[in-house]
Amino acid sequence: KTYLETLKWKVLPHPPCSPDIAPSDYHLFRSMAHGLADQHLHSYEDAKKWVDSWIASKDVSFFRRGIQMPPERWKKVVASDGQYF
Secondary structure, eight states: HHHHTTTOOOOOOOOOOOTTHHHHHIIIIIIHHHHHOOOOOOOOHHHHHHHHHHHHHHHHHHHHHHHHHHHHHHHHHTTTTTTTO
């Protein structure tokens, strides 16, 4: 924070839990949760196989969207004064 202030940047407070802006929450894990909805995994090995298969089933554009979306979502959070949307 101190270093950023020397750059004359305004440091905004970060909420403790921000599912609207955490790519893992709104993109990766949300998509994964939808895929897991009807699954019944009985062992660690089953879970690992499912996750490996799920990741392999996603094309490059899925991961690219997850990387490119945050700046737009961050703008929405700032525009909504930090409120969830």
